[in-house]
Amino acid sequence: MKKVLILFAHPKFEKSRANAALIERLKDKAHVTFHDLYEHYPNFHIDVQREQELLVQHDIIIWHHPLYWYSSPAILKQWKDLVLEFNWAYGPKGKVLQNKTIFNVITTGGSREVYCSEGYNTFTINEFLRPYEQTANLCGMRYLPPFAVMGTHHLSDEDLLNYANQYEQLIDLLQGDFNATQLSNCFFLNDLEILTV
Amino acid sequence: MSGSLLFEAIVFLAGAIICVSLAKRLGLSSVIGYLLAGVLIGPYVFGFIGEExxxxxxxxxxxxxxxxxxxxxxxxxxxxxxxxxxxxxxxxxxxxxxxxxxxxxxxxxxxxxxxxxxxxxxxxxxxxxxxxxxxxxxxxxxxxxxxxxxxxxxxxxxxxxxxxxxxxxxxxxSDITEGDTAHTTGTLIExxxxxxxxxxxxxxxxxxxxxxxxxxxxxxxxxxxxxxxxxxxxxxxxxxxxxxxxxxxxxxxxxxxxxxxxxxxxxxxxxxxxxxxxxxxxxxLLGLFFMAVGASINFVVIAxxxxxxxxxxxxxxxxxxxxxxxxxxxxxxxxxxxxxxxxxxxxxxxxxxxxxxxxxxxxxxxxxxxxxxLVVTAVSMSLTPILALLNERLILPKIGTKELIKRPMDHIAKSQKVILVGFGHFGSTIGRFLRSHGVEATILDFDSNRVDFLRKMGFEVYYGDATRQDLLESAGIAEAKLLICATNKVSVAKAITKIVKEKYPHVGLMVRSKNRYDAYELLNLDVHNIYRETLDTSLTLASDALSKLGFRKYTLNRQVQNFIKYDEASLRRLATEPKRDDDYIFKARKELEQQEKLLENDFKRGIVAYDNHWDSDHIRKQLEKSNEA
CATH class of the missing domain: 1.20.1530.20 (Na+/H+ antiporter like fold)
Structure with a gap:
């Protein structure tokens, strides 16, 4: 069974309906490590060695965070800056993360429609997430499209429950024999046929 | 003219005061002033001091x-x-x-x-x-x-x-003359x-x-x-x-x-x-010595x-x-x-x-x-400051390469940049942390047992009363960048503050304070960097307690910072109030009321009243409001 690491970054988790719903079932799921960055490092004093050990121990990494100003909350940038060291994560000797799978799970206030060339955010989510994609590429990791819960302000509790179910199914799917070809036409992991059925 | 001890003392002191202040005003070394005073009061000019x-x-x-x-x-x-x-x-x-x-x-x-x-x-x-x-x-x-x-x-x-x-x-x-009367009786060597x-x-x-x-x-x-x-x-x-x-x-x-x-x-x-x-x-005494040298220049022998x-x-x-x-x-x-x-x-x-x-x-x-x-010696000594002056004014300006950057002396223990007063539990933590960064503070402490012990441990600790300007002087305050006052006695801290503010305004002052009331007194002395020992630690404990009750650590961390900021501001507001007791108490009560109100507010809005932008509920409510409008 593949092991999943959820790197969770929300500065005010206690106020987030959407994320509370998404996380609730995963917290105690077998082979899933839920790692709450803001709770562990309230002073941003990230323990690099511990973080690297966690990465080594897991096969699938998830950057789980709300999308703030088209990017992640600050601590996730801090995490990247400190943990993904030269000649460890990348560079001539940096091969530790190779062939691991990584992707973003995001929540956004704006709906899917506003993230496109015609919408007021002009660019797509995939375009905004390019820095994460390229980070994964440089580290030799397999980057998947994001799993996105969008328009959270207008989602009912039932909607959120559905998303939470999808999230859990997705993790089950990835832990099993997942075939990447299924992703050929997906901009979002949400679009996987298996999940939408 | 001479004879009376008092009179001689007056002559020496007055001569010193007049000539040295004159020399200083002319930008000359005080040594010149003393020597000149000696010559003047000596047997060959005014003759206040005779053969004695x-x-x-x-x-x-x-x-x-x-x-x-x-x-x-x-x-x-x-x-x-x-x-x-x-x-x-x-x-x-x-x-x-x-x-x-x-x-x-x-x-x-x-x-x-x-x-x-x-x-x-x-x-x-x-x-x-x-x-x-x-x-x-x-x-x-x-x-x-x-x-x-x-x-x-x-x-x-x-x-x-x-x-x-x-x-x-x-x-x-081998027959040694009975030279100096002071030495004739009972000296071993003879x-x-x-x-x-x-x-x-x-x-x-x-x-x-x-x-x-x-x-x-x-x-x-x-x-x-x-x-x-x-x-x-x-x-x-x-x-x-x-x-x-x-x-x-x-x-x-x-x-x-x-x-x-x-x-x-x-x-x-x-x-x-x-x-x-x-x-x-x-x-x-050195001044007296220089004056005596001046007075002993035997002009008769010279003549x-x-x-x-x-x-x-x-x-x-x-x-x-x-x-x-x-x-x-x-x-x-x-x-x-x-x-x-x-x-x-x-x-x-x-x-x-x-x-x-x-x-x-x-x-x-x-x-x-x-x-x-003896005459040659005395005169050559008197010439030194004059030669130095000539060198400084005439020769040195023509040599371009003045050593501007004062290199730390290689040999004599270099004068330290930080002075740390008080090496108890508070001060020693500071000292250890500074030392771990290669900063060796000059430490002053008043407990001679502790000083002795710490010196054995390899710390540079000196015994002394740091409220004395001369002690601070010999600890090198003139060249110090920082003075950290880690004593728990506010009276000591205040005394040091006054000396530093008055005589060494270039030295950065960082003062430990036991509580609000000590902090007020220090603030009124215009100290900016005050460290209340009761602030950070108690808030750390409080926030850890709340964390154990289920509050989020990062939020608590931000709230602690908010609280410190608020508390520091109120501290400074209160300190600037006039110190009339009744008025002060009135103000303090008002401040307390204000704090109560604020706490109450926090409670109403939920303890996490800040950082609204991270709160999706808050944003949604605003959205709803603007939609209604």
């Missing part, structure tokens, strides 16, 4: 004794060892070359070889009093010139012991055969070293425990007087003994305390043979300057530094008085020769 000038010189030599004790205190045996190359090298070359050249000069002049050699030895010694006083006054101690001068002077201070030891060997008559005299000298050195370790330091600890300040002053003088007495009893120069005593005590925790206790006395004396003086100064310049060259001093060195040490020093009169006692010198050399 010599007695005064004898008394004022005590200033040199105290100074050498203080110099000794500054030289820890360890630094002494580190400086060995420049001390032995520079000092050795300077002394040997000067003796050789002077010997040749006087031999050519037709003096006996014993006379020429004695004069050569006397001349080789420069004036520690004048040179170091001038260097310190100008703040040049930390330049290569300063440390070179110090090395050479130190070598001279040591070699003079051997010179005095060697003088009896030069004496060709009662010993010549060969054993050297042994006596070595023995007395050993006695000083042992007594310092096993008698003086334990005594100082006892004195420190009483907590009576003036006892320490008494003890300091007891040490200096004691050494002087011992030395005179043996028949040696008290100054040398004092220097050795100083070196022995320099590793004790009382170093700074002794320094600051004796410093003011030293300066006054008898002005050309001979002038010639000898000129020759000696030129020989000394030449040798110093060559020494500087050999040790690769930069030109400007070398020129400074050349001019500052080109005089004949106070040890010459000792050597010459000793040589006279031993019948090596005739009265006339001694008088002449």
């Amino acid at each position: 000038g010599e007695d005064i010189l004898h008394f004022a030599e005590f200033g040199v004794v105290v100074m050498l004790f203080l110099i000794g205190l500054e030289i820890e045996p360890k630094n002494f060892w580190n400086m060995r190359k420049s001390i032995l090298g520079m000092g050795g070359i300077q002394v040997t070359l000067t003796i050789a050249l002077t010997y040749i000069f006087f031999a050519i002049m037709g003096f006996e070889w014993q006379v020429a050699l004695t004069v050569g030895m006397a001349v080789a010694l420069s004036s520690t009093a004048i040179a170091l006083q001038t260097i310190k006054e100008k703040g040049l101690m930390n330049t290569t010139f300063g440390s070179s001068s110090f090395s050479i002077l130190l070598f001279q201070d040591i070699i003079v012991i051997f010179m005095i030891g060697a003088l009896p060997l030069l004496s060709n008559s 009662s010993l055969p010549i060969g054993l005299q050297t042994l006596a000298i070595i023995l007395s050195v050993v006695v000083i070293v042992l007594a310092g370790r096993f008698v003086v330091v334990p005594m100082l600890r006892k004195v420190a425990k009483t907590g009576v300040r003036e006892l320490l002053i008494a003890a300091a003088f007891l040490i200096v007087f004691g050494i002087s007495y011992l030395m005179e009893f043996v028949g040696l120069s008290p100054a040398l003994g004092a220097f050795l005593g100083g070196v022995v005590l320099s590793t004790s925790e009382f170093k700074h305390e002794l320094e600051s206790t004796l410093e003011p006395f030293k300066n006054l 008898k043979s002005p050309l001979t004396i002038g010639g000898i003086l000129l020759a000696i100064v030129i020989i000394k300057a030449l040798v110093l310049f060559i020494t500087g060259r050999i040790f690769k001093l930069k030109l400007d530094q070398n020129v400074l060195l050349t001019f500052s040490l080109a005089q004949v020093g106070e040890f010459a008085f000792v050597l010459l009169s000793f040589a006279f006692q031993l019948n090596i010198l005739e009265q006339e020769q001694m008088d002449m050399m």
